[in-house]
Structure formats: C-alpha cells, structure tokens
Amino acid sequence: MPSLIGPQYLDLTNGSVVDKVTPDMLHLIHPYWNRFAPMDPLMTKILGTFLAMAGVLSFFGNGMVVYIFSTTKALRTPANLLVLNLAFSDFSMMATACPMITINLFHETWVLGPLVCDIYGMLGSIFGCASIWTMCMIAVDRFEVIVKGVAGRPMTVKLAVVKIIGIWVFSAFWTVAPMLGWSRYVPEGNLTSCGVDYLTQDWNPKSYLIAYTIACYILPFFLICYSYWFIMAAVSAHEKAMREQAKKMNVKSLRSSEDANKSTEGKLAKIALISISLWFLSWTPYGILNFMGFFESDALTPTISIWGAAFAKAGSSYNPVVYGISHPKYRLALRERFSCLVCGKTEEPVKSEISSEATIKEQETST
Numbered sequence: 290m291p292s293l294i295g296p297q298y299l300d301l302t303n304g305s306v307v308d309k310v311t312p313d314m315l316h317l318i319h320p321y322w323n324r325f326a327p328m329d330p331l332m333t334k335i336l337g338t339f340l341a342m343a344g345v346l347s348f349f350g351n352g353m354v355v356y357i358f359s360t361t362k363a364l365r366t367p368a369n370l371l372v373l374n375l376a377f378s379d380f381s382m383m384a385t386a387c388p389m390i391t392i393n394l395f396h397e398t399w400v401l402g403p404l405v406c407d408i409y410g411m412l413g414s415i416f417g418c419a420s421i422w423t424m425c426m427i428a429v430d431r432f433e434v435i436v437k438g439v440a441g442r443p444m445t446v447k448l449a450v451v452k453i454i455g456i457w458v459f460s461a462f463w464t465v466a467p468m469l470g471w472s473r474y475v476p477e478g479n480l481t482s483c484g485v486d487y488l489t490q491d492w493n494p495k496s497y498l499i500a501y502t503i504a505c506y507i508l509p510f511f512l513i514c515y516s517y518w519f520i521m522a523a524v525s526a527h528e529k530a531m532r533e534q535a536k537k538m539n540v541k542s543l544r545s546s547e548d549a550n551k552s553t554e555g556k557l558a559k560i561a562l563i564s565i566s567l568w569f570l571s572w573t574p575y576g577i578l579n580f581m582g583f584f585e586s587d588a589l590t591p592t593i594s595i596w597g598a599a600f601a602k603a604g605s606s607y608n609p610v611v612y613g614i615s616h617p618k619y620r621l622a623l624r625e626r627f628s629c630l631v632c633g634k635t636e637e638p639v640k641s642e643i644s645s646e647a648t649i650k651e652q653e654t655s656t
Contacts, residue, residue, distance in 0.1 A: 319489065463504060487580070
C-alpha cells in the first residue's frame with residue numbers, strides 16, 4: 290500500500306471508504322479507493338439534497354417542455370423535434386439516476402448490487418451521449434438556417450426523425466460496449482455511483498475511454514463550436530450591413546419580413562448556445578476527472594469524483610430553465626396553461642419595422 294503522506298491522502302483512523310462496500314461489490318472496487326477515508330456525513334447530506342433538488346427541477350421542468358412542445362401547434366415544427374428529444378433525454382437522465390444515487394447516499398455505499406450498477410452506468414451513458422449529440426444536431430440545424438440560408442438543407446420531419454434515430458443508435462453502441470467486454474461499469478467516487486472504469490491501467494479500458502471521449506465529447510464539441518462560430522459571424526455581418534445601409538438611406542430600419550425571421554433565428558440560436566454552454570460546463574469537469582484517473586492522479590478523491598458525477602447529471606435540469614426564460618413562443622404557451630409559472634413579460638414580440646420597396650424609393654428620392 291502506498292505511503293499515506295501528503296495532502297492527497299486522508300486520515301484513515303475511522304476506516305476506509307471501501308469498508309462499507311457489500312461483499313457482492315468488492316470485486317468491482319479498484320484498490321485506489323482504499324487509501325481514502327469515508328466522506329463526511331454532512332457532505333453526503335448536502336450532495337443528496339443537491340441531487341434531489343436537481344432531480345425535481347429536471348423532472349418537472351423537462352416534463353413541462355415535452356408537454357408544451359408536443360401539444361402547442363406553433364411549436365410542433367421539425368426542428369423542435371430535436372428540442373423534444375433533448376428534453377426527453379434530460380428528463381430520463383434524472384428520473385432514472387436520481388432515485389438510485391439517493392438510496393446509495395443514504396447507505397453511504399452502493400447497495401443495489403452489480404446488475405443495477407451496470408444498468409445505472411448504461412443509463413447515464415446513453416442519456417448523456419444522446420443529449421450532447423442532440424445539442425450538436427440543434428447547432429448544425431441553426432447553421433443550415435442562418436449561415437447557408439436558402440442554400441441550406443431544410444429540416445423536415447423525416448430528416449429530424451432520421452437524426453433522432455441515429456443519435457440513439459450511436460449512443461446505444463457506446464453504452465452497450467462495456468457490457469460486452471470493452472471496459473466495464475464500476476463504482477466510483479465515494480462508491481455511491483457507477484460509471485466507466487477510468488482507474489484500471491490496462492489497454493482495454495484505456496482504449497474505450499479515449500474512443501468514447503472522442504466520439505461523445507470532442508467531436509460534437511468541435512462541430513458545435515464550428516457551427517456557432519459561423520452563426521455568430523453571419524448574424525454580426527448581416528446586422529452590420531443592415532445598419533450601414535439604413536444610415537446611407539437615412540431610415541431607421543431596412544428590415545423586411547425575411548430579415549425579421551433571420552433575427553428570430555439568431556435569437557433561437559443564442560438560446561441553444563446558452564443551453565449547450567451549460568451542458569459543457571456540467572460535463573467537462575467529469576471528463577477531466579475521468580482523465581485524472583487515466584493518468585493516476587492522486588488529486589482524484591472520493592469527494593471530488595462524486596461531485597463531478599453529480600454536476601454532470603444535474604446538467605439535465607438547466608435546459609428547461611433556459612427555454613422557459615428565453616423562448617418567446619414557449620413562454621406564451623406556458624402562460625396559457627400554467628400562468629403561475631411564468632415570470633416577467635410574455636407579450637407577443639413587436640414586429641420589426643418593415644420597409645417596402647416603395648418606401649425605400651421614396652426615401653431615396655427625398656434624399
């Protein structure tokens with residue numbers, strides 16, 4: 290056993306975090322965790338409270354998004370099928386994970402057995418991967434509409450369904466792989482949660498962790514950044530051109546109905562960007578923790594590890610808040626059904642000032 294010297298090791302006078310592990314789970318516990326004392330009971334309660342609150346917010350928030358988007362005619366568009374898929378994935382993440390991890394936090398170790406550990410790890414993996422790739426598809430759709438415009442590929446119901454099926458098949462592959470022998474699901478952190486084995490130094494789990502990170506984190510992250518880089522550039526260039534032209538013609542605005550729609554698309558892109566940014570802020574720490582185990586970093590403690598996993602799962606509760614605050618049509622539909630849940634103004638947005646060709650010619654003549 291390594292020397293227990295240095296800040297990375299905790300006082301083991303009260304035993305190890307492994308001491309409470311049930312006999313049927315011992316074969317899944319990596320020896321690395323033997324060096325750490327049990328997590329402070331107060332910290333366990335705080336973590337349990339945090340997850341319970343996130344679970345309730347996710348359950349009702351995403352459930353509300355699914356209900357509103359699926360029952361409101363104005364929101365039943367092909368592109369919004371991706372939003373529905375995202376809400377369903379986020380809803381399922383916390384609806385399945387929160388009860389299990391809460392039970393284990395109460396017992397201060399994993400008590401549901403190896404099979405449920407595998408199921409828990411699989412559910413977290415498939416819903417997490419499905420969420421990020423759904424967000425990626427939302428970003429690509431905004432890119433097609435805003436950057437390419439009429440030259441872009443329009444979103445249809447058929448295309449949206451194909452993308453959603455592809456997302457779930459792709460996610461299922463990476464989820465099932467550990468059950469078929471490529472890596473495995475094991476208890477992590479303070480041993481109340483299960484995830485992919487990132488501590489074993491064999492090539493098998495290492496190769497899976499590398500491939501999974503590229504396929505379900507780095508690649509979609511690159512596509513999202515690429516899409517939004519050009520989206521922001523296109524919107525900025527369009528607005529600048531409109532302002533310069535209006536100034537030359539001495540008019541307040543040159544917006545046509547097409548320009549107004551483009552402005553709306555830009556606002557919706559900002560909503561998606563905020564949602565995606567929150568997702569990455571939630572999952573990036575957990576990804577870093579995985580690679581800390583990959584490189585055998587002694588800074589990886591049970592407390593740090595379990596909080597990283599908790600923040601990753603809690604990320605599923607943010608999206609309904611973003612849509613509830615920022616999406617005009619969603620807010621209007623929410624006001625009609627549950628007015629008590631709406632904060633702030635929900636009036637129909639004022640139409641942009643529209644200048645017809647005749648008006649423009651008139652202004653040109655007067656100048």
